[in-house]
Amino acid sequence: MFDIFSKLLNALDKTAETGARQSARRIGRRSFIAKTGVVLAGTALMPVLPFDRSLGGSAFAGEGENDTDCDYWRYCALDGNLCNTSGGSTTSCPPGSEASKVAWVGTCSNPNDGKDYLVSYNDCCGKATVANSTFCFRSEGERPGYRMGLHNDINWCMANKNLGYHCTVAMLVGLADE
Amino acid sequence: MFDIFSKLLNALDKTAETGARQSARRIGRRSFIAKTGVVLAGTALMPVLPFDRSLGGSAFAGEGENDTDCDYWRYCALDGNLCNTSGGSTTSCPPGSEASKVAWVGTCSNPNDGKDYLVSYNDCCGKATVANSTFCFRSEGERPGYRMGLHNDINWCMANKNLGYHCTVAMLVGLADE
Amino acid sequence: MRVLSLTLSATLGMLAVAPAFAEEPFVPERLTVEEKIKPGPNLFVLDSNWAGSSNISVLSADDLSTKGNLSVGLVGQMVLSSDQKTAYTASAYAKRIVYGETEAVLHEFDVDTLSIKREIVVSPKFAQVAPSFNSLQISADDRYVFVQNATPAASVSVVDLKAGKQIAEVPTPGCWGLYPALEGARFSSLCGDGTITSYSVNEDGSAAKPVKSKKIFDVDSDPLFLQAQRAGKELLFTSYHGNLYRVSDKAAEVKLVDKFSYTEGAEGWAPGGFQLMAYNKANNVLFVAMHPDAEDGSHKNPAEEVWALDLKAKKVLYRSPVEGPVSLFVSSGKAPVLFALNDEEGEVVRYEVDPEAKFAAKPTDKAESLGDFAVLLQLGE
């Protein structure tokens, strides 16, 4: 799957060549992720694979798993403070903060269905971190900035107006193409 | 000695009545302290008392005393990071920082000569604290802001242009009138 | 954006090679932003930062779980509106954080959404002091906010929330601390000569002539802590040496109503800390942070006990052991909940207090890592 992302990311980076000075700040990885998700789901590209609905609302969490623990499977490439210990949830920013427009992506293996999921790690922005929030630092599949979409050492609030780093969420946005 | 200071401080505060809006920021407690020291020494007011010169350069430090330790006698009302662990000395600000224009005062007993000294605690300003500097917190004779010159919970860089708190020095400026 | 979209579509088009064989399509999760914090009473813990963003943790007062935070500038202060739905903070922003021109800002936050409603720039004379309950206050009618200034000459910025701006700077020479009166744009302040002075401001920003009380306390022999608690029509102060002062600010001239010692017979014990008193209205009981081996300079020592004082009987009801707090807050109801903040550890402990057991405090919850310089607690019930 790195190939897919490298293509997408190169496409992203191409825009820098034509208009780095004026437009690059407005290029949203958030819209990229959203589009990717929609396009992938809508055109049955990669992530249109069955999963067990019987698991219900916790389709992606097994019994006894704790999503405020850094060991939780979705956090395999998360470097940051968990939003679900900051007043938000695993997929929502805390009140008063803003969602980052861009994100990095991890590929994490769900032990409950044996599948690899694409996880979008968005930062929430515009506030300092919550004092006693949980900080996690995992780097599976992580790459330096030459694969920007896989890079977790950078503040992903970078395309927002308000740059303060608040916390990080982990959304499932697709199934990895194995 | 509180009486003396209360009078001096009231004199200081009086200026607020006539020109709080425009002039108060420029009233330097540093010049106040300097003047006090000079006047006191020059007119033989209080601090013109003998002390043992045989102690030489370390007239105010006894053997085995460590002036980077919070227990050191001069620090009896010091609340802050020691400048002598920040690149400066007990009486000098570290390079690149500025001396505060105003200061608070403690009255500390020197175990080596049994005398009580007036200690001016100036802050050094314009930089953040040094990461591994020693933080001390002692409050002998300390009073809330209604005795501002004895108050140690406030940033004494307040009359400087650059307000960042860097560290605190402890200068002997007089002998207490017992 | 157009360039990107086209490029992305093209790229994705090339990749659209995997067959569709799903029964139920995978639905990508979407990122949202929570609109409101969880309901229930809030506990605010302010951690002061002198080289960066001061942070106010907002916890559930029921179980100390985290609801979110507020981020403000350097050396933040905080006060709640009377309905506790709005939080006001004052803090400083220098151009280069620790140097350069400084702006002081009053922020108005909506508590339910933890979001900024307004920002009002106030005098840069704003006092950079340790978080202090009586350094930022609001008038009884919620119209005026009072901000403590120091240059080091003391003055008070008065912000008219209706006008949305600072309307006055009131000089308060030799006096310190803000104690809003029960009505109007009036506040008192403790003075270095042992008096308490009343100040009041008119709607146009002009100030009435300050009214000085008679000498109420002795700054040398029995100094008062800055923090006060409002008990009905009176204000409660404590001295370093354990004398409780009951003061009336009903009239412009503040008067001492009563004074008694609550440490008599308790050799070596004294009150200490920052926000060291907490008054429970329903029971007329005052909780005080107490430390043993008191001496000159120990008045900010962490507490080893919290004493529950019956203010009517003027006696200590119970001495509960605690883990080194310097700041307290208590709920107002019949079954008080007490919060105690240990600044060295950045820990807050929640206690349930039993009125049937002489107001003994029993710990129920603890929250940790709330900051390095957290000495201010506020409860929004």
Added chain:
Amino acid sequence: MRVLSLTLSATLGMLAVAPAFAEEPFVPERLTVEEKIKPGPNLFVLDSNWAGSSNISVLSADDLSTKGNLSVGLVGQMVLSSDQKTAYTASAYAKRIVYGETEAVLHEFDVDTLSIKREIVVSPKFAQVAPSFNSLQISADDRYVFVQNATPAASVSVVDLKAGKQIAEVPTPGCWGLYPALEGARFSSLCGDGTITSYSVNEDGSAAKPVKSKKIFDVDSDPLFLQAQRAGKELLFTSYHGNLYRVSDKAAEVKLVDKFSYTEGAEGWAPGGFQLMAYNKANNVLFVAMHPDAEDGSHKNPAEEVWALDLKAKKVLYRSPVEGPVSLFVSSGKAPVLFALNDEEGEVVRYEVDPEAKFAAKPTDKAESLGDFAVLLQLGE
């Protein structure tokens, strides 16, 4: 001031009642400001702060005693001039620290006096990344500073120190990291397709056409760490899997000169950390931070050993045990001094390395509490 002086004189006059009976008058101490830091080599430890002032501790490289610090903005980066007398930092300042309009600033510091010589505002696209050796660099002739940007599209701000301003923003699509060439305003960057691209800028701010290398590394199977070390006319990179890449950037088209594995036969060991390599010129020895039980995602794990590699013989000379560093720096001389920074503890350890003992490293000093996010070390010899 006049009012005050008069008042003070009057007050003091009234108090001038004590008799003078001194033999030697008490001389009040005077407050001074140190002009310069203590002499000798300096070790710089950068602690990144994302909600306040980033802090650079300046220590004596001889004994790790504190000489002072530099305070900059959020997410600071740092580089030294070639004579090591000037430090450049890049950092971000938002109007309200964590929100509001952001300025990115290049600071020029005089190392001897730890004071600011200049401040140059650069593009706010400045990349807010963990402190990284190759995110802020200076040209070989000390004339140009290169600042890494991300939006997330990558670009590089070029500051002309002679002109005192940013003269260009060079787009570097898909590439990351700054590796200045041996001369001129040229730098290379690692690219996501496994190539290394060279960029050069003219005095007027115009950029030459970038020159792309052949594919040098495989981003999926053998990704390179960002950090490089300059070894004479070549650059040294290491991959996650312990392959050392020797690259020549002498010509505009970067070429792979050599590549070898230094982990062969050392099952489970891999390099890891942030500034994980340190090259000692005099002995042509490279020190690498190594951890055991390597797996996908362990590439930033703290080191349990530092390996000394003989680059001529292409073999590991010695494996010294260390206390969890993620960053290294080594002096350039015949008797190397190695510094190792443990970011979790904010600890730096100084080691003396014995060339006669296969470059074994022996700890001599330790400095603690250097920050929560200190991962960048620089030595000014």
